[in-house]
Amino acid sequence: MTEHEIILASQSPRRVEILRSHGHNPVIRPADVDESLPEGIGPRDAVMFLSLKKARAVELDYLREKGLPDPASLSFGDAPEEEHTDSARPIILAADTVVYKEEIMGKPKDREEAFRMLAKIRNDVHYVATGVTLIEAGTLRRRTFCEVTKVWCRDYTDREILDYIDREQPYDKAGAYAIQGPFREHIHHIEGYYDNVVGLPYEPVARLLSGWDEEE
Numbered sequence: 646m647t648e649h650e651i652i653l654a655s656q657s658p659r660r661v662e663i664l665r666s667h668g669h670n671p672v673i674r675p676a677d678v679d680e681s682l683p684e685g686i687g688p689r690d691a692v693m694f695l696s697l698k699k700a701r702a703v704e705l706d707y708l709r710e711k712g713l714p715d716p717a718s719l720s721f722g723d724a725p726e727e728e729h730t731d732s733a734r735p736i737i738l739a740a741d742t743v744v745y746k747e748e749i750m751g752k753p754k755d756r757e758e759a760f761r762m763l764a765k766i767r768n769d770v771h772y773v774a775t776g777v778t779l780i781e782a783g784t785l786r787r788r789t790f791c792e793v794t795k796v797w798c799r800d801y802t803d804r805e806i807l808d809y810i811d812r813e814q815p816y817d818k819a820g821a822y823a824i825q826g827p828f829r830e831h832i833h834h835i836e837g838y839y840d841n842v843v844g845l846p847y848e849p850v851a852r853l854l855s856g857w858d859e860e861e
């Protein structure tokens with residue numbers, strides 16, 4: 646596994662828990678970015694775009710703080726930075742999760758929107774996409790990918806939706822639900838990574854981290 650320190654560009658308690666449960670102890674530096682999306686963008690591109698935006702925002706902050714140049718802003722005539730052979734450069738990790746079924750569902754802004762989302766996904770299959778970006782700070786080494794999990798919901802009632810909204814906290818969750826909480830009883834089954842639904846698909850992240858320094 647990589648010796649690079651990991652900077653988690655996220656304020657999501659779920660993402661840090663997933664990393665900690667696998668033995669990482671990331672530094673937390675949430676990214677403060679505008680999460681509005683370009684018109685007409687698809688869900689996979691949307692989550693990759695936002696994960697890259699979050700990771701870049703934190704990378705630029707980090708480089709400013711350390712007085713290091715941003716390699717992405719060098720022009721072709723500039724001398725490139727020397728190859729870094731030490732393991733001192735941290736890897737910045739950012740993610741973004743949305744639910745989609747005919748439309749992209751992010752975090753609901755109010756009770757009505759939460760209700761509409763939960764009614765839309767009931768008794769049917771929907772998709773949860775998480776985009777992930779890893780950037781070795783101050784270098785051009787970066788990866789962005791998207792993982793999709795299929796989720797089948799049971800046929801719950803309007804009353805059950807309202808009870809759920811009133812008892813739980815749907816407003817910081819994409820699609821207004823959390824698979825890791827009481828909503829799990831409304832989920833019939835899933836296909837794909839469970840932790841991808843919670844906000845970070847660890848297995849593909851671990852694969853990238855373990856091969857990080859071996860890559861060309």
Ligand SMILES: Cc1cn([C@H]2C[C@H](O)[C@@H](COP(=O)(O)OP(=O)(O)OP(=O)(O)O)O2)c(=O)[nH]c1=O
Pocket residue numbers: 654655656657659660675676699740741742743744752773817818819820822823824825842843844
């Ligand atoms: C579908 C689903 C989403 N979620 C969460 C994961 C994400 O935290 C959130 C989607 O919002 P995101 O914008 O992906 O992340 P965030 O705002 O919580 O954190 P940050 O941008 O700082 O990284 O929804 C669950 O916890 N369980 C679920 O079952």
